[in-house]
């Protein structure tokens with residue numbers, strides 16, 4: 001099969017990441033010159049002959065098992081992730097849950113980072129527990145000390161770096177080195193960095209997961225999950241994914257692919273604006289600390305600098321102690337920052353958070369209320385003005 005603009009395998013080997021996201025997985029010659037792979041809707045795929053049918057000779061066999069639109073998007077993602085294959089799922093959470101189901105069974109033990117996306121924890125505490133898998137939460141800063149937590153039946157270690165809401169950086173290569181030596185599968189939720197800014201497989205991670213809902217989609221109009229895996233883990237992922245009957249619509253695959261084409265330029269802007277806002281917030285009298293690994297003062301900065309090639313637009317701040325009514329006044333005053341979960345779209349967002357609500361392996365002991373910001377693609381001068389007037393309302397209500 002030909003993939004037009006890349007090296008013919010669709011891998012985009014040798015091309016730089018910003019070029020790969022533009023060219024990989026497209027084959028205009030195959031579609032009468034149209035730049036984008038069309039949205040192909042379909043369940044039934046017809047075979048030309050009896051012989052083709054019984055020997056499965058067609059490129060496609062049945063809608064659930066893939067079509068030109070999903071295949072094109074998978075090829076582009078594979079070029080970026082550098083793994084052995086991509087499985088697409090209907091949400092980021094399902095990408096986490098299907099990956100875990102692929103490598104765990106009754107009697108197994110899972111090491112799960114305490115700073116994981118909260119619904120991933122709920123999946124472990126409810127579904128995995130019911131299926132006979134025991135989960136132990138670990139401190140994200142454990143590093144090579146993960147070795148002390150491994151049991152005879154530990155089959156998987158799940159990472160997320162930086163951590164959800166609080167942005168602790170994990171020493172990924174220290175953990176994967178221990179896991180590889182013990183034959184334990186590693187998984188990472190890489191939604192924050194995307195494979196443009198952190199390459200999980202290059203750091204020894206077997207399964208790389210993204211909520212494509214966030215930066216891959218990039219426009220707050222899609223729920224999507226992506227799983228990239230290598231070696232034996234890839235065989236397990238694709239078998240479990242196929243057996244469970246997980247599939248995404250060709251429309252969603254086309255939206256995901258459309259987002260991917262502009263990922264590099266969007267992330268460059270999210271990075272620039274995010275860092276400028278983080279630095280500005282560090283100097284605000286209302287702010288105690290900014291949690292952003294690209295700031296030189298951040299405790300995770302050395303690891304971020306060693307392993308990552310960029311930072312995206314999501315970070316948090318800890319306010320100085322104020323009563324809740326003042327926090328409410330701050331949020332209610334925001335005009336450009338929307339109050340809403342999710343992130344990764346073109347728009348700026350703000351939510352309050354408190355990690356004491358759910359963490360079990362670490363102590364969340366901070367000076368004041370937590371605020372998570374997503375810096376979108378607006379002009380930062382307008383975003384600063386919006387926060388400035390919201391801080392004024394906060395002070396007035398304190």
Ligand SMILES: *Cc1c(COP(=O)(O)O)cnc(C)c1O
Pocket residue numbers: 090091092093094117164189191192211212213214223224225342
């Ligand atoms: C949003 C998110 C998810 C889940 O994605 P959905 O599409 O909402 O299911 C998983 N992990 C992280 C880190 C996220 O931010």
